[in-house]
Amino acid sequence: MTRQLDDVDRTILRAMTADGRQTVRALARAVGLSEPSVRERLQRLERDGVITGYHAALDPASVDAATAAFVALRFEPGEAAKAVVNERLARETCVLEVYEVAGEDCYWLKVRASGTDALADTLDRIRAIPPVRGTSTTIVLRTVFERPLGPDTGPA
Amino acid sequence: MTRQLDDVDRTILRAMTADGRQTVRALARAVGLSEPSVRERLQRLERDGVITGYHAALDPASVDAATAAFVALRFEPGEAAKAVVNERLARETCVLEVYEVAGEDCYWLKVRASGTDALADTLDRIRAIPPVRGTSTTIVLRTVFERPLGPDTGPA
């Protein structure tokens, strides 16, 4: 089982998901503990894999990735086929997320590209992966909001 | 139009999406420029909104959010209804992403919860939003991979 988090841990996680570049000192002030204590907790959260990393978030339009789409991907059954698909999808820089979903025998992908042309190119390459049987693409017209996973997400 | 990024900018963005907590000094070594230059570029990228923030990434299981699902949400047309839906969805901590998609007259949501029970509770609350007409939920069985948006994402 995963380690239990207390209120201080959750405060740290809340603060670091909101601003991942703030100093340990600022963090210590936020939680009301000394700097070494907070540092130790932070390091433990990193060691235990609760915090998996820190990432700069980019504006999609500024990096030429304004067009988002979801792609349902059907492909031949079998572990070998799945391995091929996984490996090829990993090489597609426009494919940001890949999920195996229930209900339909397929993957769902989140893709970002500069526009519909680049999206079409990516889809062409995906359809060229041998085990792939077909795709069904849903274009995102507008992002209403996106937020990072936080310590208060799961519990209803 | 958005400002054009050069190779140095892209290297900085690549490094900061991979490790958002590294020091400016380390960044400077990575790009092969002096510290003040890199600092200035980083600040400009932040000011211009290319970098929208820095966030700690959390392990879903460790924060009790192991179950992911996509929800197609149909609701009554009209701006007023949309405003109500947006506001209520923003209050749902399990709802991490909301997109307006083409093809079907609805939203697509990405939801994370501790399990199917908490997911069902969230869906109950979403269905209780007045303009909402129905939902269609697809459970994620496995996350194949997820990666942050980077400077090389968009261009095919």
Place this chain on the structure above:
DNA sequence: GTTGAAAGAGCATAGTT
């Protein structure tokens, strides 16, 4: 774009309770 300097802030490692 560069180097160099100097003050302050932050970090890491102790040793203690």
Place this chain on the structure above:
DNA sequence: AACTATGCTCTTTCAAC
């Protein structure tokens, strides 16, 4: 687990080039 105390690194802001 928490604290204080310490030396060291990094940041930040100058200047001058």
